[in-house]
Amino acid sequence: MPVPLVIAALYLILPLQCTGFGQENTRWVIQQQRQEFTIYSEFPVDVDAVCHQLQAVTKILQQQFGIEPTKAPVELILFNTRKSYEDYLKDELPEALNRRAVFFSDNDVSQIYAWKSRWLTTDLRHEITHVRLHQHLPFVPLWIDEGIAEYLETQSEESGLASRREAVRWKARLGFPPRLTSLEQLQHAAEMQSDDYRNSWAWICYLMNDSDTSREAFKSYLRKIHNGEAPGKFSSWVQPQISDLQQSANSYFRKSHFRLNSD
Ligand SMILES: [Zn+2]
Structure with a gap:
């Protein structure tokens, strides 16, 4: 679901927690990059399978809707539990708490936050659609989004x-x-x-x-x-x-x- 607000403030929290100011951060058992995607995950995840889903949606948007992707970075931040997701986001974005996933975009980077559930693939396909729409269009009517x-x-x-x-x-x-x-x-x-x-x-x-x-x-x-x-x-x-x-x-x-x- 789209939450195009307080992007800058939220974005600050990720690098801080990922790098731990230069120390190795053990929070993320996965920290891998594929093309424009970087995945941080608290639990083991098949990175290639995830990227395949994201690319499949991107391709349909391009071929059927004329929505062109950009090469701008997209970060996926995946949490092992709902609690972990909520603890991470509650201060910066309380609106995220009633959802299984959220996305943010600004000119430089897009981020998708989600927690592990049986709907994770569905959630990631949903959120990458928002990312691509907002990359391509200066505004997106809500019913279309x-x-x-x-x-x-x-x-x-x-x-x-x-x-x-x-x-x-x-x-x-x-x-x-x-x-x-x-x-x-x-x-x-x-x-x-x-x-x-x-x-x-x-x-x-x-x-x-x-x-x-x-x-x-x-x-x-x-x-x-x-x-x-x-x-x-x-x-x-x-x-x-x-x-x-x-x-x-x-x-x-x-x-x-x-x-x-x-x-
Ligand atoms: Zn949505």
Whole structure:
């Protein structure tokens, strides 16, 4: 989840604790670099497997969304327990405490903090999506930021996706489809409920898979933002290309099978 705040203050804590002022620091049993990634971990982790996941997400973002990665350093800081993660972050970033992972970006470096759980791979895929989006775009509307992160956090057809799709489908059939104009009102991650994450995800599924028109319109909107333009809300901006956007999305959501991402 994105937390683009107090970056400078937080960033100071990592080198201090990693290097121990020149002494060997035994906190990290893994401290390895692969291309732009540096991994610090309190527990043994397959560095190549982790980097493979990060690269896979990066590649999909590049090929399917037009989100170009940079070579700027990305640091992963992995904790053995939730307590260890919380102790490390509680003073500098109390907002991180209710989450399994957070990311930070500034012009020079991005950092992902996460703790060991059975969702670690999912969490890292989610957070690297935020990193890449924020590297490429000067600002990222919240529903796009979380929608794409949710879209790419699992590999296609993993368990959980079917039930999420089912929930969207039934709500749409009952007359409560995900509404883009509602999602576009959300300004801060703290305002987002689980339904908002799921609805943002559903909108990305629709835009990327319904038709060439929907996909190209969405990519074109991302390009506008990348180019420093201020296109306004997507729902208004896209009108000339898709005049009945919400209606078109509703029929997509009601389908017995709407396509999910594939990598
Ligand atoms: Zn997120």
